[in-house]
Amino acid sequence: MGTATTDSACVLDRDGLDALVRVLRARGRTVVGPTQRDGAIVLAELESAAELPYGWGVELEGGHYRVIRRDDEAAFAHSAGPQSWKNFLLPQRVRQWTADRGPDGELTVRPERHDPASYAFLGVRPCDLRAIAIQDRVLTGGRHKDDAYRARRDGAFLIAVECTEPGATCFCVSMGTGPAAGPGYDIAMTEVLDGAGHRFLARAGTAEGADVLAELPHRAADPATRTAAHEAVDAAAGRMGRTMPPVDLRALLAGTLDAERWNDVASRCLTCGNCTMACPTCFCTTTEDVTDLTGDHAERWSRWESCYDLDFSHLSGAGPVRASGRSRYRQWMTHKLGTWHDQFGSSGCVGCGRCIVWCPVAIDITEEAHALHQEALDKDSPS
Amino acid sequence: MTVDAATPHRPRLGVFKFASCDGCQLTLLDCEDELLPLAGEMDIAYFLEASSAPGPGPYDLSLVEGSVTTAEDAERIRRIRAESRTLVTIGACATAGGVQALRNFADVDEFREIVYARPEYIETLATSTPIAAHVPVDFELQGCPIDRGQLLEVITAFLAGRRPDIPRHSVCFACKRRGTPCVTVAHGTPCLGPVTHAGCGALCPAYGRGCYGCFGPSGSPNMPAMIPLLRSDGMSDEDVLRILHTFNVAKFAAIEPEREEP
Numbered sequence: 006m007g008t009a010t011t012d013s014a015c016v017l018d019r020d021g022l023d024a025l026v027r028v029l030r031a032r033g034r035t036v037v038g039p040t041q042r043d044g045a046i047v048l049a050e051l052e053s054a055a056e057l058p059y060g061w062g063v064e065l066e067g068g069h070y071r072v073i074r075r076d077d078e079a080a081f082a083h084s085a086g087p088q089s090w091k092n093f094l095l096p097q098r099v100r101q102w103t104a105d106r107g108p109d110g111e112l113t114v115r116p117e118r119h120d121p122a123s124y125a126f127l128g129v130r131p132c133d134l135r136a137i138a139i140q141d142r143v144l145t146g147g148r149h150k151d152d153a154y155r156a157r158r159d160g161a162f163l164i165a166v167e168c169t170e171p172g173a174t175c176f177c178v179s180m181g182t183g184p185a186a187g188p189g190y191d192i193a194m195t196e197v198l199d200g201a202g203h204r205f206l207a208r209a210g211t212a213e214g215a216d217v218l219a220e221l222p223h224r225a226a227d228p229a230t231r232t233a234a235h236e237a238v239d240a241a242a243g244r245m246g247r248t249m250p251p252v253d254l255r256a257l258l259a260g261t262l263d264a265e266r267w268n269d270v271a272s273r274c275l276t277c278g279n280c281t282m283a284c285p286t287c288f289c290t291t292t293e294d295v296t297d298l299t300g301d302h303a304e305r306w307s308r309w310e311s312c313y314d315l316d317f318s319h320l321s322g323a324g325p326v327r328a329s330g331r332s333r334y335r336q337w338m339t340h341k342l343g344t345w346h347d348q349f350g351s352s353g354c355v356g357c358g359r360c361i362v363w364c365p366v367a368i369d370i371t372e373e374a375h376a377l378h379q380e381a382l383d384k385d386s387p388s
Numbered sequence: 389m390t391v392d393a394a395t396p397h398r399p400r401l402g403v404f405k406f407a408s409c410d411g412c413q414l415t416l417l418d419c420e421d422e423l424l425p426l427a428g429e430m431d432i433a434y435f436l437e438a439s440s441a442p443g444p445g446p447y448d449l450s451l452v453e454g455s456v457t458t459a460e461d462a463e464r465i466r467r468i469r470a471e472s473r474t475l476v477t478i479g480a481c482a483t484a485g486g487v488q489a490l491r492n493f494a495d496v497d498e499f500r501e502i503v504y505a506r507p508e509y510i511e512t513l514a515t516s517t518p519i520a521a522h523v524p525v526d527f528e529l530q531g532c533p534i535d536r537g538q539l540l541e542v543i544t545a546f547l548a549g550r551r552p553d554i555p556r557h558s559v560c561f562a563c564k565r566r567g568t569p570c571v572t573v574a575h576g577t578p579c580l581g582p583v584t585h586a587g588c589g590a591l592c593p594a595y596g597r598g599c600y601g602c603f604g605p606s607g608s609p610n611m612p613a614m615i616p617l618l619r620s621d622g623m624s625d626e627d628v629l630r631i632l633h634t635f636n637v638a639k640f641a642a643i644e645p646e647r648e649e650p
């Protein structure tokens with residue numbers, strides 16, 4: 006799993022990165038990667054590697070995000086932005102079927118044909134690589150498979166870029182998801198910027214990845230680049246801005262359902278839903294039925310939903326089960342860190358920090374976990 | 389009148405106006421592509437904005453714009469309610485009293501003296517109140533003005549006999565779904581989105597502006613948490629008061645945390 010041990014490793018220069026985007030596009034792929042827009046580093050279709058955010062970094066805190074100029078030309082020195090790859094793999098609104106009633110009253114239902122773009126995602130952070138694996142498990146691993154997701158996912162080519170510049174809200178080390186890339190990539194790269202130049206240590210994780218790399222101008226990985234890459238990722242692991250309490254989080258959440266802390270966080274939470282929408286693993290959708298004025302044409306869509314929505318737990322005749330902000334925040338956090346294990350065999354949090362950054366009032370899942378832990382300790386050993 | 393077996397009874401639509409600017413009714417007229425099909429599905433029995441020949445009740449669906457500001461209004465809405473099977477209020481005036489509800493927090497006689505040359509001719513109530521304060525309302529469609537798509541959704545849902553899909557969640561949902569980087573988080577711009585009812589598609593943040601709450605409060609606004617955020621994004625107490633007291637005065641005022649009198 007280490008950074009620089011794979012034998013297929015090679016080194017790309019910036020022209021190698023240019024060629025990478027060209028080659029993928031020539032193979033018919035829609036290349037999506039980070040680019041600077043609207044004062045944020047967003048994910049968008051790239052026509053060339055020149056659109057990458059060379060020289061831009063980010064300053065992150067709870068409820069705070071700013072792009073900042075760096076004094077180098079790094080392309081991947083930013084951590085998780087406002088969107089994640091789920092914006093492409095699980096788009097916010099998708100039609101599922103269309104129904105028409107003919108003049109004779111005959112009803113024709115046509116399921117939606119899904120021919121998704123064949124994506125190449127450039128710059129998938131290790132935490133997000135894990136988030137994609139988690140959504141794969143949720144959306145295609147059980148009894149109810151989402152075929153449209155499967156189609157988008159099967160066609161996607163993933164280029165991971167390891168983290169060398171973690172944000173102040175990152176805690177992938179606590180969640181075991183980074184900053185080195187785990188499995189699941191087609192190509193993994195580590196950006197190196199030192200006296201010897203700006204370059205990328207790259208290695209393939211799949212045959213197609215190897216095939217693509219072979220088409221690019223590259224050279225064999227030299228020991229200095231391997232070492233520099235390895236050290237940069239190691240150093241990143243020591244610079245995490247946040248941590249989780251070093252306990253079994255699943256047990257912590259299961260044991261603190263009645264904690265006082267939930268009232269405290271509920272008084273601050275706007276129930277605005279930003280955290281779930283920004284989270285790369287939150288997968289909830291609802292169905293939306295659309296009819297036209299004649300009633301002869303109907304469509305069913307699915308769209309992103311969130312457990313912060315009152316309608317999320319609406320029961321006909323009884324109203325929302327989770328009416329209070331307290332019960333909704335608790336649902337979100339216990340799902341992410343606790344009950345996700347019961348449902349899907351892993352944590353639902355990968356430590357990307359998006360929910361902390363994009364919460365307008367800076368509610369911080371790590372701070373809440375520490376507070377719950379502290380409250381549990383105080384309860385166990387009353388002074 | 390001959391009754392064609394193939395065209396069953398078309399539900400009768402009434403569109404009524406109370407104290408308002410007409411903007412919400414205009415939203416209906418703006419539904420250009422849908423107006424003809426609508427006229428095919430519904431008998432537009434009363435709609436002064438569109439026709440000068442209003443038909444009498446009863447109405448299957450009544451859309452009511454505007455707030456109640458006179459004793460005569462209060463009487464008229466009772467008559468309309470009695471003649472309507474389903475009554476839907478549209479817009480900030482009808483659902484929250486509108487901008488004219490500013491008078492609820494002031495001295496109406498003083499306003500009257502300042503605004504009108506012959507104040508003695510002006511008969512008005514001391515308050516501007518939403519329709520629901522006078523009669524039972526089946527559905528309230530918020531917005532100033534309302535969103536065209538949401539109005540069509542309410543009408544088509546009525547025709548299909550289903551619940552309209554008008555989520556009560558915050559504008560932030562729409563902002564994230566649209567992919568707009570949050571203006572509060574990324575630029576420090578004050579934004580009422582987290583407590584405001586979705587429906588506009590997060591229009592203002594998409595143009596780099598903060599939301600100013602024209603759709604009124606969401607289904608679960610947490611004002612005591614929102615106000616300190618507006619302040620930390622640079623709004624003065626007066627700015628906060630003004631933004632909350634623009635379109636949905638009475639509704640936001642009702643949920644504001646206690647304020648100390650100046």
Ligand code: SF4
Pocket residue numbers: 280283284285286287341353354355356357358359360361370
């Ligand atoms: S819960 Fe927060 S930190 Fe964890 S994966 Fe979701 S957005 Fe990232």
Ligand code: SF4
Pocket residue numbers: 281286287288289310311312313336337338340341
């Ligand atoms: S935290 Fe909420 S929105 Fe996210 S997956 Fe769980 S229930 Fe769904």
Ligand code: SF4
Pocket residue numbers: 273274275276277278279280281313363364365366367368
């Ligand atoms: S935790 Fe923050 S982002 Fe999430 S619903 Fe509450 S206020 Fe909104």
Ligand code: SF4
Pocket residue numbers: 277279365559560561563564569570571572573579580581582590593598599
């Ligand atoms: S810009 Fe406003 S509406 Fe959009 S997410 Fe931020 S706070 Fe919410």
